[in-house]
Amino acid sequence: xxxxxxxxxxxxxRRILGISQNDLALLSNIGLRTIKALESGKANPRxxxxxxxxxxxxxxxxxxxxxxDE
Amino acid sequence: xxxxxxxxxxxxxRRILGISQNDLALLSNIGLRTIKALESGKANPRxxxxxxxxxxxxxxxxxxxxxxDE
DNA sequence: ACACAAAGAGCAATATGCTGCATTATTGTA
DNA sequence: TACAATAATGCAGCATATTGCTCTTTGTGT
Numbered sequence: 001x002x003x004x005x006x007x008x009x010x011x012x013x014r015r016i017l018g019i020s021q022n023d024l025a026l027l028s029n030i031g032l033r034t035i036k037a038l039e040s041g042k043a044n045p046r047x048x049x050x051x052x053x054x055x056x057x058x059x060x061x062x063x064x065x066x067x068x069d070e
Numbered sequence: 071x072x073x074x075x076x077x078x079x080x081x082x083x084r085r086i087l088g089i090s091q092n093d094l095a096l097l098s099n100i101g102l103r104t105i106k107a108l109e110s111g112k113a114n115p116r117x118x119x120x121x122x123x124x125x126x127x128x129x130x131x132x133x134x135x136x137x138x139d140e
Numbered sequence: 141a142c143a144c145a146a147a148g149a150g151c152a153a154t155a156t157g158c159t160g161c162a163t164t165a166t167t168g169t170a
Numbered sequence: 171t172a173c174a175a176t177a178a179t180g181c182a183g184c185a186t187a188t189t190g191c192t193c194t195t196t197g198t199g200t
Binding site for chain 2: 175186188189190191
Binding site: 141142143144145146147148149150151152153154155156157158159160161162163164165166167168169170 | 174178184193
């Protein structure tokens with residue numbers, strides 16, 4: 001998973017849900033400044049931060065064994 | 071995904087590969103102290119940290135839309 | 141039991157994520 | 171165009187992850 005994925009995914013998903021960055025910040029209890037950092041790709045977020053945002057967006061992080069062929 | 075999962079997964083996976091915490095630290099270019107924190111569950115790691123470790127362990131993080139029924 | 145390797149834990153220094161505030165830019169709508 | 175809502179950016183302070191150092195504890199093999 002790359003930062004680009006997160007950047008795009010969060011923004012896409014947020015728009016699907018029809019909420020603003022500010023809404024997402026309030027709902028996830030994360031600073032607006034951090035949401036913006038996430039969506040602009042300038043972020044190396046902590047796991048807890050990512051989880052909070054993902055919970056609101058209905059996304060989840062999972063770990064899996066890497067496929068050989070990719 | 072919860073911290074518990076990471077804690078267990080990393081340790082399990084590392085042992086499957088037959089390497090020590092120190093080996094993992096060197097291979098992933100992460101401080102030994104951080105590896106220990108990860109495996110003892112006292113960690114809210116940064117995404118980059120998790121990625122480095124997972125790369126060595128042949129694991130990967132992926133994002134998916136949460137299932138309704140779980 | 142003994143020796144050695146591996147793992148766990150406390151501490152302080154450093155790096156950097158997270159935050160709010162203020163400002164500017166962009167986008168959407170009437 | 172004008173206005174409002176949303177988004178982007180710079181900055182500084184705070185919070186905390188990361189790190190090496192050191193010591194202790196646990197595990198493994200002889």
